Amino acid sequence: MPNEEMDFDFLKERARTIRRHVIDMTCAAGSGHPGGSLSATEILCTLYFHVMKHDPEAPQWKKRDRFVLSKGHVAPGLYAVLAESGYFPVEELRTLRELGSRLQGHPSYGKLPGIEMSTGSLGQGISIANGMALAAKLDSSDHRIYCLCGDGELQSGQNWEAAMLAAHYKLDNITVFVDRNKLQIMGDTEDVLSIEPLADKWTAFGWNVLEIDGHDFAAIIKACEDAKRFRGRPTVVIANTVKGRGVSFMENNADFHGKCCNPEQKEKAMCELEECL
């Protein structure tokens, strides 16, 4: 079905559920990173509920598409889509950050089904995707590797080492999403350490570059389809987003990068998420 004719009500409803989980679980934990989870919600929902081939009943299925969360602090968002996909009970989300929980503060490989790699130390995800993509090529498997990066983490040099290798080996089975919400802990990425001109950088490194509205389901789906068709080069999708998206007082507010809502804020946030989108 052409995208423009698609009915996005299902994905919209999912996104609202995911955002509510993110607020709820970070509040239950008393800490965590809601801001980036909210900016990446549409990307995560589109990948897990529409684009990726994966089977929660068989998390180790060899031909599944892989997802690497380079920005590991978006664990609440990832856990929410995994639970809603059926990898583990939704009730477990509230154990986030608890002693003994499978839901570690940042994703930990081997603990929770659906987690493809331990992440959290920023700047390492694209390298992991490179290894997965090389393995897929060696095994002549047509599964794809998706990787979600933050924009701030692109300040780390390893990303650009990885970008060079992916282009050198023509890893066209990789799609990297950059959650371009423009904020990091200390403020605007362009004030902290500017990463622009971002598209030009990726182009210069030999990547196929797409730029979209990261909250637009049709645009995300189309970017994934274009990336799949594109041969000989990896694709990066610069997804322009709003940090804290969906909750008025969290939007474009760097304070909520690594801080959860207080009880009043939680109530307000949940109310807004009932009505929004």
Add this chain to the structure above:
Amino acid sequence: MKNVAQRAYFGKALADLGGKDAEIVVLDADLGSSTKTSDFAKSYPERFFQCGIAEQNMIGTAAGLAVSGKKVFASTFAVFATGRCWDQIRQSVAYPDLNVKIVATHCGISVGGDGASHQALEDVSLMRSLPNMTVICPADANEAYKATMAMAEHDGPCYMRMGRADFPVITGEEDVFIIGKATVLKKGKDVTLVGSGQMVSVCLEAAEMLKEDGVSAEVINMSTVKPLDADTLLESADRTRCVVTAEEHSIIGGLGSAVAECLSENDNQPLSRVGVRDSFGESGEPEELMIKYGLTKEDIVFAARKVIDRKRKKKGFLWRK
């Protein structure tokens, strides 16, 4: 005794493994002609990936391959293999407990002319402190070959370090190498000399010198530094009542530290450590450097005499002849 470079046998082992196991993949950071991964590259170019001078990405790429079911060997010089990408090893290899084998050559001061920037004296310390990591320092070329084979069979992260120079071959081709198992190369009763890497052969030479003075030294090849073979160490230390360690590494964090930790949590026999004493190296001929930095058989003999004195001064020591 024949002198052979360990890395030559590592290269041969990798090439042999390539033919036996299609899941073996090798990564290089522009040093394959020195580390000898080039042997594998020639035979199996489709499973050899040149990563360029970018070690952090090489380790991440290795992790991505390993998590997809490949058995990955990533190789470069010891300085770059451990220090340059320690966080990548910690986060992406050790923490998720992946099947990545980091094999480093050019460890220690015997690198020679390149100087301190290229002489890894901290690598064992860096790797030993990581949970899930196995650390192997083969005593000679034969062990380098067997350890490479053993690592391919071992499920989990490993670090192996080798020197640049040709070292004496002291183990036989038929000798068995098991990860985590030390071997007693020479029985003795007055002092235990525990060596790793090329210092094992220096321990054997020191034992000969001590013998001329009427001192009977036991020599242990502790080629796996982690997990340390505490049984073999303590059984020996229990009999000889004093221990000397010898390693081409800083005395901080390597074999000497591992043995000290083990002894002090047990009967606490006197220990003396031979190693680089908290300093960087410098340029020079390997032999000159080994003398200047206290890594000769004479240094081991001196340490043995000192530690034997200490045990005799210990309360309750009984002369046993």
